Amino acid sequence: MATPSRTVSKSVLAPPAPPTQRRPYTSSVAPTRSYFNTSIGTKVLIGATGLLLFGYLILHLLGNLLVFLGPETFNSYSHLLIKNPLIVPVEIGLGAIFLVHIYKAVTNFIANRRARPVRYHRTAWTGRPSRKSLASSTMIFSGIIILVFVLIHLVQFKYGPEYVVAQGSSEAGVRDLYRLELEVFGNILNVVFYAFCMLVVGSHLWHGIASAFDSLGADHPRFTPLLLRVAKVVAAVIALGFMAIPFWVFFFARQGAVS
Amino acid sequence: MVFDDRPNRTMTLHLLVWRQPNGQTHGKMVPYTAEGISPDMSFLEMLDVVNEGLIRKGEEPIAFDSDCREGICGSCALVVNGRAHGPDGGTTVCQLHMRRFQNGDTIAIEPWRARAFPVIKDLVVDRSAFDRIIAAGGYTSISVGGAPDANTTLIPKDTVEAAMDAAACIACGACVAQCKNASAALFTGAKISQLALLPQGAAERRRRALRMVRQMDAEGFGSCSWEGQCEAVCPKGIKITNIAKMVREYNRAATTGETS
Structure with a gap:
């Protein structure tokens, strides 16, 4: 192995500059921020909106799984949802939660990057008891992908083709989201x-x-160590539950519909 | 004890050391070779040997912080191969020994990196941000009397232990150094938690939480992402449950109309 050079760069050998201005050990009172602009309030907002979105995700998954029960059940469920007078305020609320979560997460990410202007030459993961994972290191990127996905998802389904099928007592028929899903x-x-x-x-x-x-x-x-484990199981169940639908449609339901 | 009589059992190590003349100049990683290093040396003694070589050659020695060299003062502060205080958990870097490395290893040595911890020179950073956080509220300003007789103030054993665990902080700043957000939440949380748990400190818990968090934010530290890298490198093993405690203390203070 080649021995690295012992030479020291010029800048290191330069005559010592005037000493760095030391900052005072005591300070005047720091400016007060509004609660939601503090580091803690920011994370409270991100956490609270995140949990609400998580709750929405559970409801959305439960509703979607009705697709396995066939077109009638699924379409009457979606009809019940679409025609509910509460759906608009709920959607506005959900959108607001999304926006707060995104806005606070992005500004928080930028502030955190600014807290370390010079990056490390070499980085390492510490291992236990740290919870750092690939998932925890990529929250901002997974978040951006989810945002893009949600927009595409809305265009494909909510604002997608309006098929109508005659069903039940509804005279005008109901929106055939089952057919859209198969498509x-x-x-x-x-x-x-x-x-x-x-x-x-x-x-x-x-x-x-x-x-x-x-x-x-x-x-x-007692509960936090349990939560850390249960949360990962729930995350996997939600991901696999949603994933099951497109695969099921592609490999099974479509064939059934064609024949 | 087995006497090791193998002759000249020394190591040669390739160092990559952050050199930065002062806070106004950009720094860079500079390679050095450390020769004749005994595996029994501490990491700082190895740097002492390298520095003696540099001084003999008329070069500027590598500046680094150290004081007690027995792991209790919190002065030494080096990121070794991307890990604050080096590869071993539960110790400061002065308690890291060269036998932990292999002959011929390349070791990257960097200072704590955070906007709130500006580099003074090479591996020495200005950690006075921590002093200002403590000065903002990490004390009791009421008279709590002299040392009380034993058992006159009844505190449950678990509470005492939790407070003592938090009080073990030596303010070295490894938590900030390892955190991807350069967050001081563990340091600040440990002090807020420690004092809130004990009756002498609990009287001012709300004002303290507001002031210390305000100062922490003003210093430019990041926020907590709950990865717990801080806990893993903390030489005193301070737990991130103290951060959750800080959140509760702060929220309670912020929602009860407490003014700081």
């Missing part, structure tokens, strides 16, 4: 894209669920 997931590219995005959602939840509780200050010697 979308008849395309292997959509199946792959959705499967990938659900893995990303799972990754976001892998770190997000338990950390959201911590960000709210919820910590307990």
Whole structure:
């Protein structure tokens, strides 16, 4: 192995510059920030909105799984949802939660990057008891992917083709989302894209669920270790649950519909 | 004890050391070779040997902080191969010994890196941000009397232990150094938690939480992402449950109309 050079660069040998201005050991009172702009308030908001979105995800998964019960059940469920007068305020609320989560997470990410202007030459993961994982290191990226996915998902389904099918007592018929789903997931590219995005959602939840509780200050010697484990199981179940639908449609339901 | 009589059992190590003349100049990693290093030397003694060589050659020695060299003062502060205080958990870097490395290893040595910890020179950083956080509220300003007789103030054993665990902080700053966000949450949380757990400190817990968090934010530290890298490198093993405690203390203070 070649011995590295012993020479020291010129800048190191330069005559010593005037000593760095030392900052005072005591300070005047730091400016007060509004609660939601403090480091703690920011994380409380991110955690609280994250948990609400997690709750929404559970409801959305439960609703979606009705697709396995056939077109009638699924379409009447979606009809009940779409025609509910509460759906608009709920959607506005959900959108607001999304926006707060995104806005606070992005500004928080930028502030955190600025807290270390010079990066390390060499970095290492510490291992236990650290919880650092691939998921926890990529929250901002998984978040961006989820945002893009949600927009595409809305265009494909909520604002997608309005098929109508005569069903039940409704005279005008109901929106045939079952048919739309068969169509979308008849395309292997959509199946792959959705499967990938659900893995990303799972990754976001892998770190997000338990950390959201911590960000709210919820910590307990017995329940937190349990939560850390359960949260990962729940993250995996949600990701696999959502993922099951496109695969099921592509490999099973479509054939049934065609024949 | 087995006497090792093998002759000249010394190591040669390739160092990559952060050199930065002062806070106004950009620094860079500079390679050095450390020769004749005994495996029994501490990491700082190895740097002493390298520095003696540099001084003999008329070069500027590598500046680094150290004081007690027995792991209790919190002065030494080196990131060794990307890990604050080196590869061993539960110790400061002065308690790291060269037998932990293999002959011929390349070792990267860097200072704590954080906007709130500006480099003074080479591996020495200005950690006075911690002093200002403590000065903002990490004390009791009420009279709590002299040392009380034993058992006059009844505190549950678990509470005492939790407070003592938090009080073990030596303010070295490894938590900030290892955190991807350069967050001081573990340091600040440990002090807020320690004082809030004990009756002498609990009287001012709300004002303290508001002031210390405010100062922590003003210093430019990041926020907590709950990765717990801080806990893993903390030489005193301070737990991130103290950060959750800080969140609760702060929220309680912020929602009860407490003014700082």
